[in-house]
Amino acid sequence: MSAPAIELKGISKSFGSVHANRDIDLVVEKGTIHGIIGENGAGKSTLMSILYGFYQADRGTIAVDGNQVQIPDSDAAISLGIGMVHQHFMLVEPFTVLENVMLGAEGGSLLKRGRAQARAELERLEREYELNVDPDAIVGDLPVGLQQRVEILKALYRGAEILILDEPTGVLTPDEADHLFRILGQLRAQGKTVLLITHKLREIMAATDAVSVMRQGEMVASRRTAETSVEELAELMVGRRVLLRVDKAPATPGDVKLDVRGLEVVDEIGVRRVKDANFQVRAGEIVGIAGVSGNGQSELLEAIAGIGPISAGEVELVGVVGNDSAWRPRNGLGHVPEDRHRMGLVTKFTARENTILGYQRNQEFGEGLMLDRGSVLDTCQKNMEAFDVRPPDPNLKAANFSGGNQQKIVLAREIEQDPDVLIVGQPTRGVDVGAIEAIHRRLIELRDAGKAILLVSVELDEIRALSDRILVMFAGEIMGEVGTDATEREIGLLMSGVREGEKAA
Numbered sequence: 001m002s003a004p005a006i007e008l009k010g011i012s013k014s015f016g017s018v019h020a021n022r023d024i025d026l027v028v029e030k031g032t033i034h035g036i037i038g039e040n041g042a043g044k045s046t047l048m049s050i051l052y053g054f055y056q057a058d059r060g061t062i063a064v065d066g067n068q069v070q071i072p073d074s075d076a077a078i079s080l081g082i083g084m085v086h087q088h089f090m091l092v093e094p095f096t097v098l099e100n101v102m103l104g105a106e107g108g109s110l111l112k113r114g115r116a117q118a119r120a121e122l123e124r125l126e127r128e129y130e131l132n133v134d135p136d137a138i139v140g141d142l143p144v145g146l147q148q149r150v151e152i153l154k155a156l157y158r159g160a161e162i163l164i165l166d167e168p169t170g171v172l173t174p175d176e177a178d179h180l181f182r183i184l185g186q187l188r189a190q191g192k193t194v195l196l197i198t199h200k201l202r203e204i205m206a207a208t209d210a211v212s213v214m215r216q217g218e219m220v221a222s223r224r225t226a227e228t229s230v231e232e233l234a235e236l237m238v239g240r241r242v243l244l245r246v247d248k249a250p251a252t253p254g255d256v257k258l259d260v261r262g263l264e265v266v267d268e269i270g271v272r273r274v275k276d277a278n279f280q281v282r283a284g285e286i287v288g289i290a291g292v293s294g295n296g297q298s299e300l301l302e303a304i305a306g307i308g309p310i311s312a313g314e315v316e317l318v319g320v321v322g323n324d325s326a327w328r329p330r331n332g333l334g335h336v337p338e339d340r341h342r343m344g345l346v347t348k349f350t351a352r353e354n355t356i357l358g359y360q361r362n363q364e365f366g367e368g369l370m371l372d373r374g375s376v377l378d379t380c381q382k383n384m385e386a387f388d389v390r391p392p393d394p395n396l397k398a399a400n401f402s403g404g405n406q407q408k409i410v411l412a413r414e415i416e417q418d419p420d421v422l423i424v425g426q427p428t429r430g431v432d433v434g435a436i437e438a439i440h441r442r443l444i445e446l447r448d449a450g451k452a453i454l455l456v457s458v459e460l461d462e463i464r465a466l467s468d469r470i471l472v473m474f475a476g477e478i479m480g481e482v483g484t485d486a487t488e489r490e491i492g493l494l495m496s497g498v499r500e501g502e503k504a505a
């Protein structure tokens with residue numbers, strides 16, 4: 001048997017007092033897809049960053065193909081055949097696909113190939129791995145699924161034999177995710193090795209050969225995928241049994257709290273993103289909006305939250321305290337935006353500062369221009385406890401929390417303000433199974449306490465588990481409403497733009 005593609009021994013890494021990685025051993029066999037799972041903040045991204053030369057381990061050794069190596073920077077990783085597909089792509093948007101693939105590969109013999117040869121090589125890679133993208137397309141114009149392919153092509157162009165993917169499906173539609181897994185299968189068939197970080201245990205079960213589990217900086221288990229189950233993996237990750245379904249009593253809806261009438265959103269180039277949306281959300285119910293991402297849900301959510309344009313129609317918060325002011329967060333409307341980096345957090349600010357983002361004018365945080373620092377700190381600590389934010393350090397910059405813990409900071413801020421109406425976009429994106437259980441339970445508690453909740457999620461399972469009624473959006477239009485007993489197929493048809501009566505036609 002050949003040497004493992006990667007063998008890590010005793011890898012440790014601390015950031016101040018945080019032991020992000022403790023004495024980690026890991027063996028990844030060549031020609032396999034190896035999953036890495038673990039709670040938010042378990043240390044997965046840190047470990048992969050060490051392997052890619054972003055961070056240096058404090059202790060421990062790395063062997064690639066049986067040879068012990070040093071990886072001082074990402075150039076060293078690339079020359080060892082290690083490629084990384086980042087969660088947030090590192091592409092130059094105004095450049096073409098070909099230019100992006102060539103960029104940074106200029107140094108060595110790669111550029112000497114010249115542009116024509118580079119194009120030929122790119123086209124060969126595209127054919128070999130089903131990675132079709134137009135080499136002359138401008139990267140900024142491509143949807144995220146295709147941008148991700150460019151990242152993969154870029155790594156392969158540099159000769160990657162080992163590919164690290166950090167939560168690659170978080171931003172993809174289900175079709176794009178399926179295609180990605182076909183590509184990963186092709187890579188494996190050609191003898192390449194894939195390291196896949198994901199929170200989606202179903203993806204682990206469907207796509208990987210082996211899986212390793214991290215918890216609080218340690219590697220706690222490795223399994224062959226065929227010999228484990230979703231339940232066992234969930235328990236290994238969080239150290240306790242996890243309820244993988246949501247228990248809830250039927251809703252008892254009260255008065256209408258959110259009334260959306262004839263809402264239209266037209267974007268700056270004249271495309272109707274939301275078409276004549278009409279619906280209501282009552283106190284004590286969760287209304288879910290299902291749909292493949294990019295079908296107008298984001299624009300709808302932003303229009304209702306008062307941060308996106310409304311071209312026609314009305315959004316009324318009925319009988320909600322302070323509804324006369326234009327300042328939405330004080331009006332009893334909480335908003336968890338879909339994109340926590342763009343809208344939910346200021347990553348340069350500390351967790352404490354992020355606790356009052358958008359709420360800084362609330363009286364409890366001080367009068368006029370004077371902030372009551374004690375009260376802000378107290379709220380931050382309470383929020384961190386309620387949502388199990390790790391580490392519970394109010395003075396840590398938002399950027400230095402793991403992705404899932406950043407999400408918890410945003411959720412805590414919006415939910416703990418006790419709004420009458422809560423609109424929530426992708427609440428569990430990048431969040432681990434244990435935290436998903438807690439977030440789902442909290443949303444149900446809020447519903448049962450009489451809050452009106454509008455939920456947008458591209459995870460159909462999540463929509464079905466939480467919602468009392470489901471609206472399905474397609475191409476900006478609400479195609480129909482279904483109850484919680486609707487089958488996946490029924491919802492799937494509406495999601496692809498087919499109404500019940502239209503099937504025969």
Ligand SMILES: Nc1ncnc2c1ncn2[C@@H]1O[C@H](COP(=O)(O)OP(=O)(O)OP(=O)(O)O)[C@@H](O)[C@H]1O
Binds near residue numbers: 044400405
């Ligand atoms: N640059 C940094 N400075 C300080 N602390 C950091 C830094 N990078 C990571 N950490 C801390 O190290 C720990 C591990 O974080 P890491 O991002 O590796 O977790 P993760 O398993 O990838 O989590 P997630 O699933 O939420 O993305 C966390 O407690 C995090 O706050």
